[in-house]
Amino acid sequence: MIYVLLGVLGLALGSFVNALVWRVRIQDKGGLKKKKPSKDLSILRGRSMCVYCKHSLRWIDLIPVISWVSLKGRCRYCKKAISWQYPVVECILAILAVGSYFFWPYELSSWASWLVLIAWVISLVPMLALVIYDIKWMEMPTRIIYSLNGTAMVFIGLMAYDLKSWDIVISSIAGSILLGGLFWMIYQISGGRWIGGADVRYGFTMGALLGWQGAILGLALASYLGTALIIVLIAIGKYHKKMRIPFGPFLISATYIAALFGQQVINWYKSLAGL
Ligand SMILES: [Zn+2]
Known part of the structure; x- marks a missing residue:
């Protein structure tokens, strides 16, 4: 049970890692087309959107791994390919989180x-x-x-x-x-x-x-x-x-x-x- 909970938490945090990396990059260096830093993207607030068409994503597009697999790695709205790195990062964080619990060196009392x-x-x-x-x-x-x-x-x-x-x-x-x-x-x-x-x-x-x-x-x-x-x-x-x-x-x-x-x-x- 704890493994499942930590796995799910890890997937969700992994999806936050993706958003964090992308948003920090855009704030510091500009987006895909614009080559200058942009501040109109907040790290913590603001809705998730497609990197290409800027379409707001609904909850159904944001389920870690599952959304990416069910959409065959494409945006639901503009059909552009979404990098395989997104689900991989989510999985890596889930594995690291579960691994932390499995190998945790301290007592959990x-x-x-x-x-x-x-x-x-x-x-x-x-x-x-x-x-x-x-x-x-x-x-x-x-x-x-x-x-x-x-x-x-x-x-x-x-x-x-x-x-x-x-x-x-x-x-x-x-x-x-x-x-x-x-x-x-x-x-x-x-x-x-x-x-x-x-x-x-x-x-x-x-x-x-x-x-x-x-x-x-x-x-x-x-x-x-x-x-x-x-x-x-x-x-x-x-x-x-x-x-x-x-x-x-x-x-x-x-x-x-x-x-x-x-x-x-x-x-x-x-x-x-x-x-
Ligand atoms: Zn799109």
């Missing part, structure tokens, strides 16, 4: 502990939006990072309340300074060539979400994931030196993995080191 999980699942919205934005346009909008800061603070605050422990807050602040500070230094040393300004901003958020131990693990994971992709690209002959690979998606995937499995890995490492 009190109402506050459930709110911690919900705050985490809601945090997946800006995280996935940043991944898509970075893959598509090689940048991560600052306001999406800031909205993730907001949900991250709620997440940490609720967890501290639930566990009646300040250690989590302290670890979160330490993680933020550690990772953000490290990225900031790399940014300064390389003049922004090795790491982007948005990666630095995300570093602060990532450290806050994971705590200082999780932040170290997350950074290691992100580097492994990045290296793995480059090895795959070299193996299939698609890699070339001038290629720009955004770091954001690796950092964010690593955040997800470290948040769910970090404690296990840290404990395992400690036992290995005999601590």
Whole structure:
């Protein structure tokens, strides 16, 4: 039952991710035809509409995945093709939400502990939006990072309340300074060539979400994931030196993995080191 509820919530949040990415892009860079920023599209208010014909969409057009499949991937009104990315993003968020519950490392006994999980699942919205934005346009909008800061603070605050422990807050602040500070230094040393300004901003958020131990693990994971992709690209002959690979998606995937499995890995490492 909880799986179904979280799956449905994930689909709905995934559909919000699609709208969020599209609306932020249009506000910042302009629409499909207009090439200048436009402010007449609100992020939270305003009805959903077709990207092409601007026809308002009814509830029946907005059911995640099902609408897209039943309309065979076309707009009901103008028949233009709607990208397969929409249902895929919805499914990905649903899987991430259900996966979070399945692998959740904390006890779910009190109402506050459930709110911690919900705050985490809601945090997946800006995280996935940043991944898509970075893959598509090689940048991560600052306001999406800031909205993730907001949900991250709620997440940490609720967890501290639930566990009646300040250690989590302290670890979160330490993680933020550690990772953000490290990225900031790399940014300064390389003049922004090795790491982007948005990666630095995300570093602060990532450290806050994971705590200082999780932040170290997350950074290691992100580097492994990045290296793995480059090895795959070299193996299939698609890699070339001038290629720009955004770091954001690796950092964010690593955040997800470290948040769910970090404690296990840290404990395992400690036992290995005999601590
Ligand atoms: Zn249309």
